[in-house]
Amino acid sequence: MWRAIEKYGVIFCRYYLGGFNLVSGLNYFILFWPQPKIADVAGNDYVLAAMDLKLFTVAKILEIIGGACLVFNRFVPLGLVLLMPVTVNIFLVNVPWSPFPHIQLSVARNLLMHCILLGAFANYYYPMLKFRAAPQPVWRDPSRIGKSL
Amino acid sequence: MVNFSFVIDGKVDMFSLNPLEMTNFEMAGAVFGILGVILHIILSRRASHRQLPHHFTATQTEEGAID
Numbered sequence: 001m002w003r004a005i006e007k008y009g010v011i012f013c014r015y016y017l018g019g020f021n022l023v024s025g026l027n028y029f030i031l032f033w034p035q036p037k038i039a040d041v042a043g044n045d046y047v048l049a050a051m052d053l054k055l056f057t058v059a060k061i062l063e064i065i066g067g068a069c070l071v072f073n074r075f076v077p078l079g080l081v082l083l084m085p086v087t088v089n090i091f092l093v094n095v096p097w098s099p100f101p102h103i104q105l106s107v108a109r110n111l112l113m114h115c116i117l118l119g120a121f122a123n124y125y126y127p128m129l130k131f132r133a134a135p136q137p138v139w140r141d142p143s144r145i146g147k148s149l
Numbered sequence: 150m151v152n153f154s155f156v157i158d159g160k161v162d163m164f165s166l167n168p169l170e171m172t173n174f175e176m177a178g179a180v181f182g183i184l185g186v187i188l189h190i191i192l193s194r195r196a197s198h199r200q201l202p203h204h205f206t207a208t209q210t211e212e213g214a215i216d
Contacts, residue, residue: 008186008189011189012183012186015181015186016179016181017178019177019179019180019182019185020181023174023177023178023181024174027173027174102170102172
């Protein structure tokens with residue numbers, strides 16, 4: 001029973017987070033829904049500065065790539081890593097500063113789902129926990145990229 | 150009372166903590182999530198049907214065929 005909840009819970013989280021980010025990223029360029037308005041004062045300057053620096057566009061491109069990875073179940077660990085800065089930034093900007101409890105709940109839920117997915121795909125991140133790592137440059141053997149696909 | 154207000158005009162009660170009162174992106178995520186789980190169940194059932202072990206029949210494995 002718990003195994004089934006675990007299995008389908010992870011699948012739901014993957015599709016939910018992927019769909020959320022994919023639609024959010026596509027909406028920035030296609031605008032099929034009105035863009036959400038920023039209401040808070042403190043986070044407003046940060047978002048406006050990010051838009052002026054085109055960082056917002058970069059974030060939306062990352063959302064599309066990472067969201068597509070999660071929805072289509074391809075390169076999921078890579079997609080989670082690409083989406084992590086976006087999720088953390090949205091969490092840090094909104095949870096302390098947003099006046100809307102609904103938004104605070106939404107971004108906290110996204111971060112929680114992201115952490116669950118990182119934990120679910122943890123076997124791909126264990127090699128990062130090497131205490132003393134030796135470099136193996138990619139330019140010495142570029143074919144390793146193809147072999148690892 | 151549980152209310153379900155999915156609107157595609159970007160308007161939602163931002164002060165509500167009702168998980169069923171969602172923004173467009175949350176609703177898109179929920180739709181993706183539910184459809185994804187249903188799709189996964191259907192595909193895994195079809196895959197498990199295809200992956201059944203091969204049943205050998207008497208005509209394929211005749212004992213003493215070399216003789």
